[in-house]
Amino acid sequence: MKKFLIALMVLLTFTTCAEASNELEETEIRMVCAICSMGAYSDKNSQLMRSIVTERGWQIETLSQKNNRANAKAYLVSKGDVKILTIAGTESLKDVEVDFRVGRVRLNEDESIDPKEKIASDEIFLHRGFRDYTDVVLGDGLAERLINSLNQNPYETLYLTGHSLGGAVATIAAIRLTDAGIPKSQMKVITFAAPAVGSQALANAYEDRIDLTRVLMKGDVIKKSLQKLGYVQFGKVLEYERTNASSKHFEHLMSVYLDCAIRDYLNAGGNFRYEVQNKIYAPIYVAPILVVKDSLPLSDEEIIFNTLNDGLMNHFGDLTFAAEKSLEIKEDNNFDDNFSEFVTAAKENNCKYVLIRILKSKKIRDTLTGGRRVTLEEIILDENGLTLSMHTSGASTKKLTIFEAVLTAQENLNDALKNFFRGE
Numbered sequence: 001m002k003k004f005l006i007a008l009m010v011l012l013t014f015t016t017c018a019e020a021s022n023e024l025e026e027t028e029i030r031m032v033c034a035i036c037s038m039g040a041y042s043d044k045n046s047q048l049m050r051s052i053v054t055e056r057g058w059q060i061e062t063l064s065q066k067n068n069r070a071n072a073k074a075y076l077v078s079k080g081d082v083k084i085l086t087i088a089g090t091e092s093l094k095d096v097e098v099d100f101r102v103g104r105v106r107l108n109e110d111e112s113i114d115p116k117e118k119i120a121s122d123e124i125f126l127h128r129g130f131r132d133y134t135d136v137v138l139g140d141g142l143a144e145r146l147i148n149s150l151n152q153n154p155y156e157t158l159y160l161t162g163h164s165l166g167g168a169v170a171t172i173a174a175i176r177l178t179d180a181g182i183p184k185s186q187m188k189v190i191t192f193a194a195p196a197v198g199s200q201a202l203a204n205a206y207e208d209r210i211d212l213t214r215v216l217m218k219g220d221v222i223k224k225s226l227q228k229l230g231y232v233q234f235g236k237v238l239e240y241e242r243t244n245a246s247s248k249h250f251e252h253l254m255s256v257y258l259d260c261a262i263r264d265y266l267n268a269g270g271n272f273r274y275e276v277q278n279k280i281y282a283p284i285y286v287a288p289i290l291v292v293k294d295s296l297p298l299s300d301e302e303i304i305f306n307t308l309n310d311g312l313m314n315h316f317g318d319l320t321f322a323a324e325k326s327l328e329i330k331e332d333n334n335f336d337d338n339f340s341e342f343v344t345a346a347k348e349n350n351c352k353y354v355l356i357r358i359l360k361s362k363k364i365r366d367t368l369t370g371g372r373r374v375t376l377e378e379i380i381l382d383e384n385g386l387t388l389s390m391h392t393s394g395a396s397t398k399k400l401t402i403f404e405a406v407l408t409a410q411e412n413l414n415d416a417l418k419n420f421f422r423g424e
Contacts, residue, residue: 027265030215030238033161033190034261036086038254040075040166043399065136070098070129072136074166083149084159085173087137087166089254095165101129102229107175107202124205126172126198127231133165134172143176150186158182160189163254164222167194167214171235174210175202184211189235192257193220196231203234213238217260220251240264249401259401266303272310281317282421284353285346289326292360295374296402301326304406308357311410315418320349331360343385353388354381359406364396372397376409378417391416 061076071094077084090099104113104125112128119125150156158177160170174189189212212235219242227233240260242251249256289305296304305325313319322345339356346354356379361372373396380389393412395405 024265024268024270027261027268028270029159029188030190030213031258031261031265031270033084033086033159034192034215034254034258036075036077036084037089037161037163037166037192038258040073040086040088040162041091041254042073042088063137063142065139067136069132070094070136072133072169074137074162076142081153081156082159083146083156084161085146085170087133087160087162087169087173089162089164089166098129098133099165101127101132102226103128104199104230105131119199122201124199124202126202127168127196127226130165130168130172130197134169134176137169138173138176143180146177147180147182150182154186156186158187160187161191162194163192163257164194164252167191168197170194171197171210171212174212175206178206178209184209187211189213191215192254193217193222193252195222195226196233198231200232203232207234210235212236215240215257215261217242217251217257222252249399253399255400255404259403262403263303266306272307272314274314276314279317280315280418280421282353283318283351284316284320284355285342285349285351286312286319286321286355287342287345287357288322288324290329290356290358291326292331292358293328295359295361296406300403304403307403307407308410311407311414312355315414316421320346320351329358339381339385343381343383346381347383352383354383354385355379356381361397361402361405364398372402372405374402374405374409376406376413378413380417380420389416389420 058077058079061078063072063074063076065072071092073088075086077086088095090096103115104119105111105128106113107124107126113119113125146158150158160174161167162170168191170189170191171194174187177187178184187210189210191212192215194214214233214235215238217240240257242256242260286309289308291301309321309325322342339354342354342356346352356377358377358379359375361374364371364373373394375392375394377390377392379387382388391413393409395408395412397405400408
């Protein structure tokens with residue numbers, strides 16, 4: 001996979017209006033945190049996400065600290081009065097070592113508690129590995145910088161987020177900052193699939209002091225992985241239930257959480273429209289999306305078509321859309337007949353160009369997850385039906401849901417489409 005679209009990332013504007021519902025605002029913030037949590041990893045999908053964040057005016061600071069306790073990796077994403085500290089989840093052998101360093105440690109002590117030592121029920125203790133990772137992340141002056149910034153600007157809000165290990169670290173970081181005097185009103189924690197981090201006494205002590213929302217996927221076994229060792233969860237719980245029935249990914253995968261967060265936002269009335277500078281204006285007739293039969297789950301069609309069209313409108317003006325959003329075709333379909341119909345419609349609407357989009361997906365053999373290869377082809381015709389440009393892009397669902405793979409394919413084609421019209 002070359003890229004992970006997050007044309008979704010455009011929603012990282014936090015521009016909510018007074019009449020917007022609380023539900024819409026909350027789902028948007030959760031989706032933004034899910035996007036950041038996906039972007040905290042090191043693969044190429046996440047690299048593209050971070051570049052798109054930068055294009056939208058956000059400043060990204062890479063925070064990487066290493067010592068014998070942890071190889072900590074995080075990003076501080078800032079714009080206006082909003083800061084998002086997102087911590088990477090498990091992706092290296094050192095991270096696995098941190099996960100399995102399950103010994104107990106007191107909140108403000110360095111020595112691990114002897115496993116044989118009996119601990120009082122009202123004593124606070126933390127997961128040794130998670131505490132170590134947090135200390136490394138907040139080291140080198142980061143904690144002081146965040147505290148000073150929040151103290152100097154009472155309107156600033158800090159979001160702490162992360163997936164799995166990253167979510168556990170975000171929780172302990174919030175505990176550290178709370179103890180340093182940061183008020184609950186200025187700091188919010190949104191975690192995805194985060195394991196428990198400490199004792200019942202710790203949960204009791206911070207339950208009301210930290211605004212923590214734990215997002216969990218129904219069927220994700222990791223969420224209960226440490227509870228038998230005496231670690232206890234706290235905070236508000238939001239449970240997702242996967243609606244993409246075609247995906248057989250492991251429930252713990254961050255892309256599955258992101259898929260659910262996006263759908264949550266759209267179901268609350270959100271969309272993927274946003275304003276960009278240097279929008280390209282060209283009289284384009286946008287034909288229905290031609291979808292090869294059996295390429296998409298029926299439950300995904302509406303969300304995919306709407307999002308693809310939103311993505312197009314973000315970059316281009318003077319578009320005329322066909323009345324139908326999509327047409328189903330056979331894989332061996334002769335496209336010439338279809339195109340002539342669209343050329344005629346373009347002339348009737350005084351459009352100089354016709355944009356054809358062909359979407360298909362095929363099952364990848366020998367994959368346990370039922371993986372598919374998604375392909376999006378974009379063809380530009382002139383008013384006489386002559387082909388002016390043709391580009392194809394694909395993405396697999398090995399690590400992405402089919403919805404995310406379709407959007408990835410579109411993102412890969414955006415530059416080619418914009419470059420063509422800039423050159424006209």
